[in-house]
Amino acid sequence: MVVKVISSAEAISEAVKLARPSVIPVYPITPQTKISEKLADYVADGELDSQYIRVESEHSAMSAAIGASGAGVRVFTATSSQGLAYMHEPVFAAAGMRLPIVMANANRALSAPINIWNDQQDSISERDSGWIQLFCETGQEAFDTVLQAYKIAENPEICVPVMVCVDGFILTHTVDPVELISQEEANEFLPPFTPVNAYLRTDDPMSLGTLADPGHYLEIRYDLEKAVNASKELIEEVGKEYGDKFGRYYGLIEEYKSEDAEIILIAMGSICGTIKDVIDEQREAGKKVGLIRIRSYRPFPKEALKEAVKDARLAVLDKDISFSVGGALFSDVRSSVNNESYGFVIGLGGRDITPDNIEEIIAKTENPTNDVEWIGLRE
Amino acid sequence: MIEIRFHGRGGQGAVTAAEILAKAVFEEDKYTQAFPSFGVERRGAPVTAFTRISEEPIRRRYQIYEPKYVVVLDETLANVVNLTSGLQDDGAVLINTPRETIPSLEEQNIETYTVDATQIALDNIGRNIVNTIMLGYLSAKTGVVSIDSLLTTIKSTFKGPVAETNIKATEYIYEQNVE
Numbered sequence: 001m002v003v004k005v006i007s008s009a010e011a012i013s014e015a016v017k018l019a020r021p022s023v024i025p026v027y028p029i030t031p032q033t034k035i036s037e038k039l040a041d042y043v044a045d046g047e048l049d050s051q052y053i054r055v056e057s058e059h060s061a062m063s064a065a066i067g068a069s070g071a072g073v074r075v076f077t078a079t080s081s082q083g084l085a086y087m088h089e090p091v092f093a094a095a096g097m098r099l100p101i102v103m104a105n106a107n108r109a110l111s112a113p114i115n116i117w118n119d120q121q122d123s124i125s126e127r128d129s130g131w132i133q134l135f136c137e138t139g140q141e142a143f144d145t146v147l148q149a150y151k152i153a154e155n156p157e158i159c160v161p162v163m164v165c166v167d168g169f170i171l172t173h174t175v176d177p178v179e180l181i182s183q184e185e186a187n188e189f190l191p192p193f194t195p196v197n198a199y200l201r202t203d204d205p206m207s208l209g210t211l212a213d214p215g216h217y218l219e220i221r222y223d224l225e226k227a228v229n230a231s232k233e234l235i236e237e238v239g240k241e242y243g244d245k246f247g248r249y250y251g252l253i254e255e256y257k258s259e260d261a262e263i264i265l266i267a268m269g270s271i272c273g274t275i276k277d278v279i280d281e282q283r284e285a286g287k288k289v290g291l292i293r294i295r296s297y298r299p300f301p302k303e304a305l306k307e308a309v310k311d312a313r314l315a316v317l318d319k320d321i322s323f324s325v326g327g328a329l330f331s332d333v334r335s336s337v338n339n340e341s342y343g344f345v346i347g348l349g350g351r352d353i354t355p356d357n358i359e360e361i362i363a364k365t366e367n368p369t370n371d372v373e374w375i376g377l378r379e
Numbered sequence: 380m381i382e383i384r385f386h387g388r389g390g391q392g393a394v395t396a397a398e399i400l401a402k403a404v405f406e407e408d409k410y411t412q413a414f415p416s417f418g419v420e421r422r423g424a425p426v427t428a429f430t431r432i433s434e435e436p437i438r439r440r441y442q443i444y445e446p447k448y449v450v451v452l453d454e455t456l457a458n459v460v461n462l463t464s465g466l467q468d469d470g471a472v473l474i475n476t477p478r479e480t481i482p483s484l485e486e487q488n489i490e491t492y493t494v495d496a497t498q499i500a501l502d503n504i505g506r507n508i509v510n511t512i513m514l515g516y517l518s519a520k521t522g523v524v525s526i527d528s529l530l531t532t533i534k535s536t537f538k539g540p541v542a543e544t545n546i547k548a549t550e551y552i553y554e555q556n557v558e
Contacts, residue, residue: 005402005411031417117417170440174414175398177405273438350417354441 002180008139008171009034011178012078012104012164015146017048018186019102022073025053025064030116031168032080032106039076058083062090062103069099070208072199074150074192077101080168081108081122088126094161095130095224097209098198100153101161102146103131107269107319108168109349117350118168119319120269123297124328130224132162132231133297135268137254139178142166144248147181147190148238156196158231160224165297167270169350181246189245232299252301255308257283258290263365264309266333267317268294271346271353275317278358289362294329302336314341315365321345326372343372351376380433381523382443386462387452390422392510396450397428399532400514404432406528412437425460432523448521450513451475452496463489473516475509492520494552503548515549519556526553 006014012035016024024043026036042048051068055061061077069075079087084105094101105123109115123133132152136142142164149162166172181189198208212220236251243249256276258264265275272293282289292308294301314337318327325331330343344361347353357375364373383400387393394415401413409432416427429443445465451474456462462472463484472489474481475496484491494516496509511533518526526549533545 003405005398005405005413167440169414169417173417174412174440175401176412176437177410270440273440277439352442354444355439 002182003177004180005175006139006178007034007173007175008136008142008166009106009173010038011139011143012146012166013038013042014178014180015143016076017042018181018183019076019147019150019190020048020074020192021050021076023051023053023064023068023075024077025055025061025068025075026077027055027058027061027079027083029058029080029083031108031118031172032078032083032104034172035078035104035106058087059090062087062094065101065103066090066094066097066099066209069094069101070097070198070200072195072201074154075101076103078104078106080106081110081116084122084126085110091126091129091131093209096220098159098224098227099161100150100159100193102149102153102164103161104142104146104164104166106168106172107165115349116168118170119348119350120165120167121320121348123163123165124320126163127298127328130160130228131298132160132228132235133165134162134235134295135165135297136171136295137270137272137293139171139174139176140248141250142171143178143180144242144246144250147186148242148250150190150193151238152231152234154193155234158227158234159197160227160231165269170270185245189242228299232296232301232303235296235299250295252296252299252304253308254293254295256291256293258292258308258312260288261290261312262288263315263362264290264292264312265315265317265358265361266292266294266329268297268329269319271317271319274353274355275358278355278362281355282359282362287362297329300332300336305333306337309337309339312339313365314339315344315361316341317344317346317361319347321348330372342368342370344375345372346375380431380435380437381448382446383430383432383448383450383517383523384443384446385428385430385450385452386456386460387426387428387510388422388456389424389426391426391452392508393426393452394428395536396452396510396514397430399511399529399536400430400517400524401432402536403514403524403528403532406531407525409434410436416442425456427460446470448473448517448523450517452509452513454478454481457481457483463487471521473513473520475513492516494556496552499548499552503551504544511545511549512552515552516556519553519558526550526557
C-alpha cells in the first residue's frame with residue numbers, strides 16, 4: 001500500500017496514468033492546469049504511453065476527444081470554468097454520440113466578473129448535456145472516482161461520458177494523504193478498453209453523430225435518457241466492487257448521521273468535510289443533524305434520496321445559482337422529495353465556507369423565513 | 380489539531396514550506412493537510428499558506444483563521460498584512476529578521492522567535508530562499524515536526540545540490556536553536 005501526500009490534481013493524474021488512456025487532448029486553464037501539466041510529464045518521461053495532443057482551445061480538446069473515442073480508444077481530458085463553457089457544444093455531442101470519454105472538471109466560477117476561484121456553476125451549467133457527473137469530496141475520492149468513471153462510461157449497456165468534478169483549489173491545490181493502488185490492481189479492476197458499439201472501423205463502416213430527422217431524434221434522445229437512468233445501478237455496483245477490492249466504498253449518495261436526523265443538510269463536493277465536522281459538534285450538543293452528500297449529480301439519485309431523507313427538514317447547499325429559482329441542486333431536491341426544504345446559496349467565486357456559515361444554515365433551517373437564502377453576503 | 384500559517388512573498392517558497400511540513404509530519408504517522416491562499420501566484424506578492432496537523436483524519440476544508448504558529452519568511456510583510464491575525468493566546472510567531480526583537484509584536488505580548496534566516500540562506504544556499512531554514516527553526520523551537528522527518532522530506536522534494544544545501548542550512552539552524 002502506497003500513501004502519498006499529494007494534491008487532488010496529482011491524485012487525478014495518478015489515476016489517469018493507471019487507467020492508460022490512449023489519447024489525451026487537453027488545453028490548460030486554472031485551476032485544472034496542474035492535472036494537464038502532470039500528465040504531460042508522465043507522457044514526456046515515458047511513464048504513460050499516450051498521445052498527448054496540445055490543442056488550441058477547449059472546443060478543440062473535446063472535439064479531438066470525440067474523434068479519438070469515436071475511433072474506439074480510451075480518452076481523457078480535463079478542464080475548468082470558461083474552458084468547459086467553451087466546449088459546451090461538443091460536450092453535448094459527446095454524450096449524444098454515446099462516447100465513453102472521462103473528463104475531470106476542476107470546479108471554478110464563471111465570468112463575469114472574472115473569477116478563478118471555486119464554485120460549481122461550471123459543471124452545473126452542463127447538467128443537461130447527458131454526461132454523468134460525479135462530485136468528489138476529497139483527493140482520495142477523486143483518485144478512486146477516475147478509475148470507476150471509466151468502468152461506468154465504457155459499460156456496453158451504458159456508453160455515457162463521465163465528468164469527475166473536484167472543487168478547484170480547495171481540492172486541486174490542497175495536499176493531503178491519498179492511498180494509491182498499483183498498476184496490477186488497476187489493470188485487474190479496469191481492463192483495457194474494448195469498444196463494442198459505436199466506433200469507426202473499416203470492416204464495418206458507419207457514421208457517428210449524423211443528422212437525425214424528426215422521425216428519429218426523439219427516440220435517440222430517449223435512449224440516452226434510459227442509459228443515464230440505468231447508470232444509477234451501475235454506479236452503485238462499480239462503487240461496491242471498488243470497495244470490495246480496495247476498502248473504500250462509493251455510491252450515488254453518502255449518508256452521514258442522517259438516519260435519525262431532524263435536519264438534514266444536502267450538499268456536493270469538498271464542503272461536505274467541513275459539514276461533517278460541524279455535525280459532530282452539533283450532535284455533541286444534542287442536535288439531531290445529518291448530511292446527505294450527493295455524489296452522483298447526474299444521474300440524479302431520486303430514489304436513494306427519497307429513502308434517505310425520511311421526514312427530516314432539508315437544507316440544500318448550492319455553490320451555484322439558477323437565477324430567480326435558487327440553486328440547481330435545491331430545485332432537483334424539491335422536485336424529487338416532498339419534505340419541507342430550504343435552499344442556501346453559498347461560496348460563489350471562492351468565498352471561504354466556514355463552520356459559522358454551516359451553523360447559520362442549520363439555525364436558519366430551524367427557524368426559516370425564506371425559501372432561498374444567500375449565506376455570507378457582506379453587510 | 381495544530382494549525383500553522385506561513386507568510387511569504389511569491390517566489391519565496393511559502394507554499395512549498397507548508398507542503399514539506401505536511402509531508403514531514405505524515406512521515407510521523409500524523410494526518411495532515413496543506414494548501415495555499417489561492418490564486419495569488421505572482422512573484423513578490425504577499426502569499427499565505429497553511430498546514431494542519433492532527434492525530435485524526437482531517438475533513439475540514441476552510442482557511443486557517445486561528446493559527447497556533449505563524450511562520451514569517453519576510454519581515455517586510457509586517458507593514459502589509461496582519462501577521463498575528465487570529466493567533467492563539469498560547470501561540471507564537473517565528474520570523475526571519477536580523478533584529479533581536481520586533482517591537483510591534485513585543486508590545487502585544489506575543490511570543491516571538493527571531494532568527495536571521497536570510498544570512499543562513501546566503502551563507503549556505505547562496506540565495507535568499509529561507510523556506511526550509513524556517514522549517515528547521517520551527518522544528519527546533521516548537522517540536523511540531525522532528526528534524527529527521529524534515530530532512531528526509533527535503534531530500535525527497537529537491538534534487539542534487541539544491542537538496543544538499545537546503546539540508547545543510549536546515550540542519551545548521553536546528554542545531555543552533557534546539558534547546
